[in-house]
Amino acid sequence: MVKINTCVFISGKGTNLKKLILNSLNYNFPIKIKLIVCSNKYADGLKFAKKWSIPYFIFDNKNTLSEKKVLTQLKNKKINIILLAGYMKILSKRFIRSFGKSILNIHPSLLPKFKGLNTFENILKKQEKKTGCTVHFVTEKLDEGNIILKRSFYIDKKDDVKSLKKKTQNLEYNAFSEAIIKLFR
Ligand code: GRF
Numbered sequence: 001m002v003k004i005n006t007c008v009f010i011s012g013k014g015t016n017l018k019k020l021i022l023n024s025l026n027y028n029f030p031i032k033i034k035l036i037v038c039s040n041k042y043a044d045g046l047k048f049a050k051k052w053s054i055p056y057f058i059f060d061n062k063n064t065l066s067e068k069k070v071l072t073q074l075k076n077k078k079i080n081i082i083l084l085a086g087y088m089k090i091l092s093k094r095f096i097r098s099f100g101k102s103i104l105n106i107h108p109s110l111l112p113k114f115k116g117l118n119t120f121e122n123i124l125k126k127q128e129k130k131t132g133c134t135v136h137f138v139t140e141k142l143d144e145g146n147i148i149l150k151r152s153f154y155i156d157k158k159d160d161v162k163s164l165k166k167k168t169q170n171l172e173y174n175a176f177s178e179a180i181i182k183l184f185r
Contacts, residue, residue, distance in 0.1 A: 003032035004184060007079045009059075009087035010038050014045015016085035016106060019173040021052050029177070030184035034077045037070055039089045061089045071098050084138065085176065093140045103138035106176050108168045110134060110150050115143035120161040120168075130154055131164065133172045135179035148179040 006024070010017050017036065023029045036049040036056040049056040057073055060066040074082070084091075084105040096103065109119045111134040123131050132152030137145035151171045155164065 001028065001030065004030055004081055005034050005077060005079050006031040006081050006083060007035040007037060007074060007077070008033055008083045008085050010036065010043060010045040010085055011040055011088040012043055012045060012086055014043065014048050014086065015169065016172055016176055017045050018048050020083065020085060020176060021048055021054070023177045028185075029181070031081070031083075031180055035073060035079060037087075039087065045086070061091065061095075067092065067095055071095070074099060082138075083176065083180075090142065091138065096138065096140055104148065104176075104179065105136055105138050105143070105145075106172050107134045107136065107143055108165070108172065110152055111136060111143055111147060120164045123155070123164065124159070124161065128155060131168065133168055133175050135175055149175060149182060151175045151178075 008017050008020060021033055024031050024033050033054055036046070036054050037059045038046055038056060039059055039061060041058045046056060057070060059070050080101055082099065082103040084103065091103070109123065110130065110132050114122050130152050132150055134150045135148045136143070137148065139145040151174070153167055153171065159167070
């Protein structure tokens with residue numbers, strides 16, 4: 001099958017990235033990960049780039065030259081889609097416009113609820129009954145683009161930030177791949 005050239009952006013542990021790489025190795029999965037962009041040179045997630053020999057680039061999003069370099073690499077590698085998998089920085093409007101193709105993000109709440117940071121703390125404070133994750137298109141407004149899919153679960157009285165995070169991340173691992181299949185297969 002012809003696979004879509006994909007770049008994944010990360011900042012931390014990269015557990016979503018790992019799942020995406022493993023799925024992408026499957027013949028029927030519609031993406032090929034050709035580049036990893038990371039906001040932090042010490043990020044744990046870079047070990048997955050090294051393990052599977054995927055080229056990676058450390059991106060300082062506050063630096064215009066670094067932004068230009070990423071855009072050049074995206075062009076050279078003919079990247080058609082960017083997946084933000086735990087990328088904790090905000091992409092500039094200029095970057096989003098210059099790339100000009102689809103960018104997808106995974107967010108650990110049921111959008112439009114709980115945009116931005118400190119998601120789990122805020123969910124617990126509001127005593128929500130349900131939570132989950134959302135895969136959506138990235139636009140110039142934070143956590144605002146069209147939603148591709150959401151996955152949810154009921155919050156237990158005993159849940160705390162740590163357990164909510166764990167349950168949400170377990171949902172995320174399949175949700176991101178399901179969203180890709182929904183869009184491209
Ligand atoms: C995920 O929970 C994602 O929703 C959030 O950052 C976390 C990244 O985890 N934006 P990892 O780096 O994929 O392990």
